[in-house]
Amino acid sequence: MTAPIVGAAIRRKEDFRFVTGNGHYTDDINRPGQAYAYFLRSPHAHAKIKSLNVEAARSAKGVVGVLTGKDLAADKIGGLICGWTIHSKDGSPMKAGAHPALAVDTVRYVGDHIAVVIADSPALARDAAEKIEVDYDLLPAVTTPDKAQGSDAPQLHAEAPRNTVYQWELGNKKETDAAFKSPAHVVKLKLTNNRLIPNAMEPRAAIGEYDQGTGAYTLYVTSQNPHVARLVMSAFIGIAPEHKLRVVAPDVGGGFGSKIFIYAEEVVCTWASKKVGRPVKWTAERSESFLSDAHGRDHVTEAEMALDAQGKMLGFRIKTIANMGAYLSTFASSVPTYLYGTLLSGQYALPAVYVEVDAVYTNTAPVDAYRGAGRPEATYLVERIVEEAARQLKMDPAELRRKNFVRTFPHQTPVIMNYDAGDYEASLDEALKLIDYKGFPARKVEAQKRGKLRGLGFSTYIEACGLAPSAAVGSLGAGVGLWESAEVRVTPTGQVEVFTGAHSHGQGHETTFAQLVAGRFGIPLENVEIIHGDTNSVQFGMGTYGSRTAVGMTALVKALEKVEAKAKRIAAHVLEASAADIVLENGEFKVAGTDRKLAFHELALNAYTGHKFPTHEIEPGLKESAFWDPLNFTFPAGCHICEVEIDPETGVTKIVAFVAVDDFGKVINPMIVEGQVHGGVAQGIGQAMLEHGVYDPESGQLLTGSYMDYTMPRADDLPSYKVGLTETPCPSNPLGMKGCGEAGAIASPPAVINAVTDAIGIKEFEMPATPERVWRAINSTKHKSAAE
Amino acid sequence: MPGVSMTVNGKAVSGEVEARTLLVHFLRENLRLTGTHVGCDTSQCGACVVHVNGKAVKSCTMLALQADGAQVTTIEGLAKNGELHPVQAAFKEHHGLQCGFCTPGMIMTAVDMIRRLPDLDETTIRQQLEGNLCRCTGYQNIVKAIHAASLEMKGARA
Numbered sequence: 001m002t003a004p005i006v007g008a009a010i011r012r013k014e015d016f017r018f019v020t021g022n023g024h025y026t027d028d029i030n031r032p033g034q035a036y037a038y039f040l041r042s043p044h045a046h047a048k049i050k051s052l053n054v055e056a057a058r059s060a061k062g063v064v065g066v067l068t069g070k071d072l073a074a075d076k077i078g079g080l081i082c083g084w085t086i087h088s089k090d091g092s093p094m095k096a097g098a099h100p101a102l103a104v105d106t107v108r109y110v111g112d113h114i115a116v117v118i119a120d121s122p123a124l125a126r127d128a129a130e131k132i133e134v135d136y137d138l139l140p141a142v143t144t145p146d147k148a149q150g151s152d153a154p155q156l157h158a159e160a161p162r163n164t165v166y167q168w169e170l171g172n173k174k175e176t177d178a179a180f181k182s183p184a185h186v187v188k189l190k191l192t193n194n195r196l197i198p199n200a201m202e203p204r205a206a207i208g209e210y211d212q213g214t215g216a217y218t219l220y221v222t223s224q225n226p227h228v229a230r231l232v233m234s235a236f237i238g239i240a241p242e243h244k245l246r247v248v249a250p251d252v253g254g255g256f257g258s259k260i261f262i263y264a265e266e267v268v269c270t271w272a273s274k275k276v277g278r279p280v281k282w283t284a285e286r287s288e289s290f291l292s293d294a295h296g297r298d299h300v301t302e303a304e305m306a307l308d309a310q311g312k313m314l315g316f317r318i319k320t321i322a323n324m325g326a327y328l329s330t331f332a333s334s335v336p337t338y339l340y341g342t343l344l345s346g347q348y349a350l351p352a353v354y355v356e357v358d359a360v361y362t363n364t365a366p367v368d369a370y371r372g373a374g375r376p377e378a379t380y381l382v383e384r385i386v387e388e389a390a391r392q393l394k395m396d397p398a399e400l401r402r403k404n405f406v407r408t409f410p411h412q413t414p415v416i417m418n419y420d421a422g423d424y425e426a427s428l429d430e431a432l433k434l435i436d437y438k439g440f441p442a443r444k445v446e447a448q449k450r451g452k453l454r455g456l457g458f459s460t461y462i463e464a465c466g467l468a469p470s471a472a473v474g475s476l477g478a479g480v481g482l483w484e485s486a487e488v489r490v491t492p493t494g495q496v497e498v499f500t501g502a503h504s505h506g507q508g509h510e511t512t513f514a515q516l517v518a519g520r521f522g523i524p525l526e527n528v529e530i531i532h533g534d535t536n537s538v539q540f541g542m543g544t545y546g547s548r549t550a551v552g553m554t555a556l557v558k559a560l561e562k563v564e565a566k567a568k569r570i571a572a573h574v575l576e577a578s579a580a581d582i583v584l585e586n587g588e589f590k591v592a593g594t595d596r597k598l599a600f601h602e603l604a605l606n607a608y609t610g611h612k613f614p615t616h617e618i619e620p621g622l623k624e625s626a627f628w629d630p631l632n633f634t635f636p637a638g639c640h641i642c643e644v645e646i647d648p649e650t651g652v653t654k655i656v657a658f659v660a661v662d663d664f665g666k667v668i669n670p671m672i673v674e675g676q677v678h679g680g681v682a683q684g685i686g687q688a689m690l691e692h693g694v695y696d697p698e699s700g701q702l703l704t705g706s707y708m709d710y711t712m713p714r715a716d717d718l719p720s721y722k723v724g725l726t727e728t729p730c731p732s733n734p735l736g737m738k739g740c741g742e743a744g745a746i747a748s749p750p751a752v753i754n755a756v757t758d759a760i761g762i763k764e765f766e767m768p769a770t771p772e773r774v775w776r777a778i779n780s781t782k783h784k785s786a787a788e
Numbered sequence: 789m790p791g792v793s794m795t796v797n798g799k800a801v802s803g804e805v806e807a808r809t810l811l812v813h814f815l816r817e818n819l820r821l822t823g824t825h826v827g828c829d830t831s832q833c834g835a836c837v838v839h840v841n842g843k844a845v846k847s848c849t850m851l852a853l854q855a856d857g858a859q860v861t862t863i864e865g866l867a868k869n870g871e872l873h874p875v876q877a878a879f880k881e882h883h884g885l886q887c888g889f890c891t892p893g894m895i896m897t898a899v900d901m902i903r904r905l906p907d908l909d910e911t912t913i914r915q916q917l918e919g920n921l922c923r924c925t926g927y928q929n930i931v932k933a934i935h936a937a938s939l940e941m942k943g944a945r946a
Contacts, residue, residue: 011880018888019876019895021823021863028822123806201827201835201923202889253825253889254923286828506887506924675883675929682926707832707921715917715927720910744926 006519009671013525014510023251026205026222031279034207035064037269038125039282040115040132041291042107045141045363045700046154049105049114049134056131057117062124065276066132067268068115069102077101077271078237080262082328083479086166086337086359094166097157097361099327101237101264107136108156108326109363110695110702111291113264118276122283141363141700145323146300148360156326156361165324165333165359170341172414176354179315183306187389193377194767195298195323195693196686197710198370200505202253203284204263204293208270212277216244219270223249223533224259224503225543228480230535232262232330239270249533252505256683257369258293259505260545261330265292290705295693296370298323299336299377305385311395313404315352318344318381322359322367329368333359338416338476339374339464345413346382347424347462347637348404353414363700369545371683371745375463383459383750388763397754398432401460417464421728422637422663428460431639431661434722440643453646453778454656457754458639461747465547465739466634466730483629484548485541486555488517488563490622492608494601495527498559499625501541502552503533507741508672509549513556515668520560522587523600539625547739551630553668554733558626566607566622571598573613574606634730634738638662640681642751646759651775653689653756661724662743666736670725673740677723680744686713687745688752689769711768794858796821797865805852811845812836814852815862823863823892827921834920837893837900838862844900846919863892866899874944875899875937884933886924894920898934908938 017023054066080099087093102113115132119125140154147153148163156163180186207220217240223229226247234242252259269280284292300321306314322336341355372379386404390397402425411419440456447454467473470481487499496517502509514528531537542548564584571589572579575596583592590597598606606613607622643657660677667673690711694703704710729736749767756769760777793802796819803818815821815838824847827835836847839861866873875898878884885891894917901916902908908916913931922930 012883014888015880015885016872018885018891019863019872019879020867021821021892023823023888025822025825025889027826028816030817123808199923200889201833201887201921202825203827251888254887256923283826286830286833508886671883675886675925678926678928679886679924680926683923706830707828708830712832712921712923713926714921715931716911716914718914718927720928720931721926 034279037282042112046139047136053133060128062120069104084334095160143695145321163361171354175352184309193299198258200254205283208273209279210274294368318355325366329366343378372742427638453759455759459751462637464633466550467546484551487625494604555628562624632732640747651771665730665738684748812847837896878933878937882933
């Protein structure tokens with residue numbers, strides 16, 4: 001029985017420590033005797049290291065060690081890995097170059113790590129790094145995906161000719177080609193998905209500590225998945241066996257994907273703590289975050305969609321080049337393939353889809369998963385081309401979508417996914433109502449009178465999250481299974497400790513997980529503690545990304561079921577009844593139909609005192625664990641609509657209304673879900689209107705390397721959003737939930753750009769919609785119409 | 789190294805710092821008041837906002853030595869006798885935080901904003917938050933929290 005606490009907008013348990021300044025982030029931790037690391041980074045995008053002389057730095061004031069790639073190699077510390085092997089269409093495995101934590105002969109992007117200086121203070125380490133002499137032999141650089149495969153492009157890795165990591169395909173090619181034989185309409189679109197820099201507000205940090213007595217390492221790190229960090233650093237990089245490596249990810253200040261990956265600095269600080277005999281701490285400056293956090297997106301795509309005369313979609317053909325940056329980051333290869341190609345059917349009953357993706361190396365920071373990861377790129381493409389189709393066919397964009405929606409479930413797409421539940425019309429209708437779609441023509445006329453351009457854009461998106469069924473991802477090349485674990489320990493005095501492999505870095509797990517426990521056992525929320533982020537406490541887990549909380553929560557439910565079952569057997573013995581007759585009601589175990597009962601805390605005490613029941617039949621204690629491997633992906637879906645008003649004189653674009661209607665299945669805490677939507681939409685609007693990670697194409701210098709140059713959305717850049725929910729429960733997990741973390745960032749960019757292009761009356765337009773770009777676009781249409 | 793003395797959260801403190809030490813590092817490293825955060829290196833993000841002599845200041849733009857003799861309040865000094873300040877309570881009530889990293893700076897900025905501008909509306913709050921970045925919330929609930937706190941504090945004054 002579920003008590004009303006599940007589904008209620010419970011205020012967050014974790015907030016007290018955050019609003020009072022008592023959070024414990026990695027940089028807040030200091031270890032006795034710690035020294036500080038400073039990483040010397042390449043100022044060049046591509047160069048051979050002719051010589052590297054660190055002697056002067058070694059003897060500088062306060063320095064306790066200077067280490068280079070040669071020292072790493074001498075200690076047989078392996079390079080960083082990519083954990084998902086993608087196969088090209090010819091069957092060959094992807095072609096990956098080595099990724100040493102400290103460069104040995106060659107640097108491949110501005111910010112690539114060359115050496116680490118460890119000193120008594122951060123300032124002394126930085127001072128000493130200036131004494132390192134590096135002699136570079138400069139090489140030409142390539143930064144954009146469209147140029148990387150050219151015969152004249154500089155080669156980054158000998159293993160990957162023409163900088164091509166893989167040439168992947170998905171879908172039914174024959175049927176797709178057939179669909180394009182003689183359709184009534186073909187809609188073509190070229191577009192770029194702009195490079196983004198994640199910018200969690202807490203910069204990355206790491207403290208490595210080696211215990212000489214036990215031979216064990218501890219790494220405190222800004223990680224979304226400490227167990228994966230431990231596994232990779234142990235099994236692949238070779239720092240220490242897993243039982244001699246503890247990884248702690250305390251409070252983490254946002255991740256958005258960028259803190260999933262195993263980075264050079266974490267490996268080096270851990271390894272170096274033994275080399276110098278002191279804990280080694282490193283905290284990124286924001287400039288380092290810009291240079292060396294994994295970036296997101298950066299695709300160029302050409303696509304075409306075939307439709308019949310009535311607007312029924314017949315086929316969709318896509319060619320994408322995805323920028324991987326200079327090295328393959330931890331999950332980079334999966335992002336433009338299985339997290340992208342699989343979503344290209346959108347919400348539509350498309351009979352034929354065929355996508356080809358080339359992944360390429362360039363002299364830029366590695367690109368990996370960033371909020372949504374592949375799914376925003378898919379949605380941006382699908383929803384822009386569908387909107388363009390409506391314009392070309394002169395149909396209402398809502399009606400064209402409605403005509404093509406998947407309506408029966410389960411629905412097998414041509415690109416792997418099996419949609420299990422949804423009602424796309426319900427979210428579209430609700431969004432049309434919230435935006436007052438009928439009133440739009442009048443608003444447009446009214447804006448025209450004021451000399452302003454109004455536009456409206458749709459995005460009816462679908463995504464796949466709750467990553468992921470292990471067998472499915474394993475067959476597609478994933479190096480790990482993506483189940484989750486949970487352990488529930490009831491204390492003898494009746495509180496509950498939950499150990500979860502999920503990690504909370506803003507998602508509010510300490511509240512939502514506790515809601516499940518309190519709801520089930522009828523105990524106060526304050527009596528539940530959620531413990532996560534420490535490999536010494538939690539046995540194993542895959543961490544949090546891709547709305548994996550749906551997986552972690554299901555593992556918790558499974559563990560709670562086991563606890564309840566055992567508790568009932570204990571109650572049966574104590575109350576001298578049959579276990580089948582014990583019911584759990586409002587926090588009490590009762591013998592059905594009698595007044596005999598045990599309060600939850602009485603039951604707990606009985607479990608541990610043990611003398612109340614025969615231990616040959618029931619073991620003492622009350623502690624259970626469960627592993628949950630999801631049966632399918634989950635498929636959040638919905639409709640976002642954006643309305644913009646543009647000043648044609650300046651190109652300044654204002655979002656006058658933004659509506660988000662999402663179907664996340666069952667909701668545990670609507671307040672937190674709404675907050676996730678707000679944040680996701682803000683990041684999506686950021687991509688659509690403000691953010692762009694830009695490298696100089698000649699020098700390979702990052703031109704957007706600080707908050708002075710990279711436009712983060714600020715409070716007065718963003719509107720207030722209207723948020724609505726529809727609900728079709730997810731059939732593949734017992735909670736019926738789908739996950740809500742990525743939807744906002746996935747759905748919103750096409751809604752914004754469809755609105756901008758609607759207002760201007762233009763087809764090709766690249767994000768971000770800065771005033772300059774919008775002004776130029778308006779003026780290009782003026783010139784065109786003047787010439788006609 | 790030069791000495792520096794100031795009053796932080798009502799307590800007299802002093803220490804020795806390198807001349808180049810920023811106020812935020814003095815607070816975090818010397819005094820171990822780690823509620824004040826560092827989110828950037830260009831004075832853009834506002835995670836480090838504290839009050840110096842009653843005014844909101846980005847503590848990464850000020851040397852510790854410049855705060856010699858000053859009255860400094862950090863996020864740790866805002867709650868009184870275990871009671872949350874109305875702005876702290878409003879952030880919790882209106883879900884104005886997610887990861888919590890920008891929160892101390894946001895709250896210190898908001899307290900100063902409400903002191904300076906008693907009649908806040910949504911547009912003004914958004915403009916006044918120009919110096920504070922949040923990546924999690926999309927700002928909507930931060931704006932809501934500040935507005936609610938300003939109304940409550942106005943009511944308390946009336």
